[in-house]
Amino acid sequence: MAYFLAIDLKSIVSSTIFMLILKVGTSFKQRKEWNQDEKNVGNMEKGKREREWEIDFQNRIRSRLGVGEDEKVNWVKRLKTHHKATFVGLQETQISDFTNINVKGCWDSNDYDYDRVDSNGRSGGIISIWDTKVFQKLEVLKNRHFLVVIGKCKNIAENLNMVNVYGPQSLSDKKQLWKELIEIKNEKPGMWVMFRDFNVVRNPGERCNSKFCPSSALAFNRFIQEADLKEFNMGGENILTAHPRELSDHSPITLLTAVTDFGPIPFKLFNSWLLSEDFDQVVIDAWNRFVGYGTPDMYLAAKLRFLKDSVKKWRKDVSQKEGKELTEAKNMVRDLEKLAESRPLTAGEVNN
Incomplete structure (x- = not known):
């Protein structure tokens, strides 16, 4: 799975845009x-x-279907909030009537705008949503298979062209789509970001459990070259990351174009920690173990720091244990999903 970006990366790297790409079909x-x-x-x-x-x-x-259900809308919002995304692309929404989707429910504030391409029955459907405090729309171009949002991004002088693509199945339709995208790219100045499902791969290694088509791959690679696009690999200076698919049959993708460091994370004590059986004992043991010196105020400050460090160590150990249990639960769900592909699940497997 590949996503592409135009050659000139210097200015976008210094910006704060954070993209989230999801394919939210069944x-x-x-x-x-x-x-x-x-x-x-x-x-x-x-x-x-x-x-x-x-x-x-x-x-x-x-x-x-698609993002029409509340559970998937909440999932999109949770991913957007957790990753602090400023531009979200949804693909395969499978919704032809947009009164059936709560776009506002996908966002965590009122500072947003969006545009969309309706689906054709159960096929396709595209939505792009963005933070209006970071990205200001200037123009929108679209057809059944793509949605181009042209605008100004904070800290970037030239236009930023965000292209959400959901490709057709037939090779002739694919070639027509690529031709239109190249024409638009040649007419519109600025930087280009294409996040997509082109429904085609570049080489046999990207094809899994399906037939590789050399002619489609050749035409696709020619399109990439003519459009002067570069592939984002996972990791690197611009961090492209795939996340667990959860409610989709495809993994959500995030693209971070600027790493922000706000310094050490402030210490916070949550009320839920007080309900833990061993929390009180951790505090008592740390308070009694401390040995210090100095004036009373310095002594108290040092003792509180020692207590804080003890609580942080305890919480780290608990988090690792909880994380292990969560991973085991997710692995079990994943195994059941794979099993459900080959046969119906038994009542015992569903209720486990």
Whole structure:
């Protein structure tokens, strides 16, 4: 999976834009359930019962596709907030009626704007959302497969062109898409960021569990060269990171273009720590173990620092234990998702 950026990186590196790219289609488990449900439809008796079931089935599909459901909206907001993203690109929203999506629910403040490309049934759908305090929209260009938002970014003199792409399946349509993107790029000045699913790979090593098409790869590589784009690799000065997919069948991607260091993290004591069984004993032991000297005020300050360090060490150990338990739980969910791709889960596996 690759994302591309124009050659001139110097000015964007000094900015504070942080991108989050998500493909929010269905999960494997949802698709498995739907396939099973569709199979059941063919076995049901005709008449009122079947019609009622079909209506209920369609309602379930509409509530679970793309970002139309509250759970995925909250997931997008949680990722945006945690990674402090200033520009969010959503792909495969699978929503043709945007009254069915709560875009505001994806953001953690009122300082946002967005644009979108509607889906064609269950296929496609694109949304770009940005922080208006960082990025100011000047112009929008779009068709079924791309959404170009042109604007001014804080601390960047020239225009910044943000391109959200969801590519077609056929090679002829892909070539037409690439031709249009090159034409737009040649007409519009500034820096270009393309975050995408082009539905094509550059070499056989990027293809997994599907057939590699040499002609598509050749045409795609030619497009990259003609558009004068460079690939962002994972890590490096501009940090591109893939995160756990959770509610999607694709991993969310974040691109950090500026590393900000605000110094040491302030010490905070949370009320939930007081509910831990061993917290009181940690405080008592640290208070009694301290040995110091100096004037009373210096002695007290040193003793409090010793107590703080003891609590921080205790909390670090607890966090490592909790992190291990969380990782084990996520691994179990991942294994169950993989298992659900090959067969229905048993009641014991679902309730485990």
